Amino acid sequence: MEPEDKRAAGGLGFDEGDDDDHALLLSRGDSTKEAEAEAESSEHPLFAHSFIVFFSAFISAVQYCVVLPTCRSYVREMGGTAIVSGLIIGGADIVSIPCTLLLPLLTKKSFKLVFIIQSVLGLLGNLLYATAGAPAVGSAAVAVAGRIVAGMVCSYSFTCPSFIANFVSERHRTAYMQFLYMSVYFGVALGPTIGAFLTGIGEYEAGGIFLVNMNTAPGWFMAGAYVVYIAVVVWSPQFPEIPDNSQGGERASGCEGEGGHRMQSRGYKFAIFTCVLGTSLPAFLDSAWETATIAISTETFMWSERKTGFVISGVLGTILVANSLAGYLSYKFEDRKIILVTVVLLIASSFFFVTGGTAAYFGAALVYMPAVSIVSASFSSVTTKICAKSQLMFLQTANGIGLQLALFLAAIYGTSGLLLVGRINFFISLTALCISIAICTCIAFRDLKPPRQQTEELSDKSLELSDKSLEMA
Numbered sequence: 001m002e003p004e005d006k007r008a009a010g011g012l013g014f015d016e017g018d019d020d021d022h023a024l025l026l027s028r029g030d031s032t033k034e035a036e037a038e039a040e041s042s043e044h045p046l047f048a049h050s051f052i053v054f055f056s057a058f059i060s061a062v063q064y065c066v067v068l069p070t071c072r073s074y075v076r077e078m079g080g081t082a083i084v085s086g087l088i089i090g091g092a093d094i095v096s097i098p099c100t101l102l103l104p105l106l107t108k109k110s111f112k113l114v115f116i117i118q119s120v121l122g123l124l125g126n127l128l129y130a131t132a133g134a135p136a137v138g139s140a141a142v143a144v145a146g147r148i149v150a151g152m153v154c155s156y157s158f159t160c161p162s163f164i165a166n167f168v169s170e171r172h173r174t175a176y177m178q179f180l181y182m183s184v185y186f187g188v189a190l191g192p193t194i195g196a197f198l199t200g201i202g203e204y205e206a207g208g209i210f211l212v213n214m215n216t217a218p219g220w221f222m223a224g225a226y227v228v229y230i231a232v233v234v235w236s237p238q239f240p241e242i243p244d245n246s247q248g249g250e251r252a253s254g255c256e257g258e259g260g261h262r263m264q265s266r267g268y269k270f271a272i273f274t275c276v277l278g279t280s281l282p283a284f285l286d287s288a289w290e291t292a293t294i295a296i297s298t299e300t301f302m303w304s305e306r307k308t309g310f311v312i313s314g315v316l317g318t319i320l321v322a323n324s325l326a327g328y329l330s331y332k333f334e335d336r337k338i339i340l341v342t343v344v345l346l347i348a349s350s351f352f353f354v355t356g357g358t359a360a361y362f363g364a365a366l367v368y369m370p371a372v373s374i375v376s377a378s379f380s381s382v383t384t385k386i387c388a389k390s391q392l393m394f395l396q397t398a399n400g401i402g403l404q405l406a407l408f409l410a411a412i413y414g415t416s417g418l419l420l421v422g423r424i425n426f427f428i429s430l431t432a433l434c435i436s437i438a439i440c441t442c443i444a445f446r447d448l449k450p451p452r453q454q455t456e457e458l459s460d461k462s463l464e465l466s467d468k469s470l471e472m473a
Helices: 003-011 018-040 048-063 073-078 082-107 109-133 138-153 158-169 170-198 217-234 259-263 265-298 305-329 335-351 358-387 388-420 424-447 451-472
Strands: 205-208 210-212
Touching: 003 388, 048 109, 048 158, 048 170, 048 217, 073 265, 082 109, 082 138, 082 158, 082 265, 082 388, 109 158, 109 210, 109 217, 109 451, 158 170, 158 358, 158 388, 170 217, 170 305, 170 358, 170 424, 205 265, 217 388, 265 305, 265 388, 265 424, 305 335, 305 358, 335 358, 335 424, 358 388, 358 424, 388 424
Parallel strands: none
Antiparallel strands: 205 210
16 A cells, blocks of 8 residues: 555554454454354254244143133132132232242253143143032132142243243244244133133033033133143153353353443343333233223123123234234334334323223223233343343243232232222223333333344444445555
8 A cells, every 4th residue: 555545544544454454354244144154054943842832831821811701700609709819810920939930940951841840730730720619629729729730830931931032043032932922812812712612511510529610611621731731742852951151241142242341231230120021011911901801891891701701802812913913023123113112002002991981991902912912022032132141041030930920910900909999090000000111111222222233233334434444545
């Protein structure tokens, strides 16, 4: 390079070492492409494993919601109160919190073991729930105990998200999370439908312990479903082991360097808090609406259990379409932008629960419930993308515990809380919680961007500047 050329390049802030820097950037770009090509072959888990993960979430959700149309009548039949109805719906969630603390150790040994434990407990718990109403038993406590045993290992709160976080590439992770939530909400929608159909089953009794009627039928149905699930899990191929992420502070996306420094920043810590809140709080908003709507439909709108079950299933069925759309959009837009738009829709729809009649109530639910699902799934995905690998298991556990605690509190608040504060104050409180998610999202918006995206953007800009400098030289 001639002296005048050197001065020209120097005027732009470059010196003789820039050719080496440019070569280094190009080599980094090549290595990045090689790493991406290498990851391409392993970015999807085996179909059999994905099927079990999604089916596990599906059957857990069916079990959770199949009792919704009849739990109040079942409790009245056994002489229980509204709080017992809440415990039947959400009692397992509070007990599953200590179980969730053990799941990281169990999943490190074998995901298959966790799914087998879940299926066996599901079978035993539903048999208890089904026999609780028999003449020889007649105990609401047995019904609650059965529901707790059946749901204490709730796969969609920890096991399934943990599998996706560890064995699905970042590029596809949000789509997998959305499909996981589709599986959950397909079960959530199908559960009340099955419960509604079972209300017309009639009544059959044998030996004082075997009683089948509309109240006990959900337990017998789910026991049969878990027999099938046990067979599927036992015959499935061995699951892969979770890689050891105990070393290093790099991000889950694979970015290194300044990760340790960023982990100490307030912005990063608040972003992690927002992700845990954004994963858990929508579960409260979801379950509180469902449990409250059972009471509102049967006591305010004067609907039958059968009609209530079908209408709620119809509302929840729209979530499948919304999650499919969100999974598609995740390839075109950042998760944080999808979250922000969806939270605005969530807040807007929640106002109609306070002011509107029957049509407005369920019309708003067609926006509210899909928005809740999208927000929770997207935040769960973002958690895995912005955290350090060494923190991934801890944060998955925190998300699982937060989700279970939210479901338990929602079941109690949607039954006893609704009676205590009234319908208007109940939904005002839900709107306030929606606004709190929006505020936290706005504050943490910058730090909700995954480091890989930031690194790729900086690399692209550096390469562009280097190319321009070489052209000018």
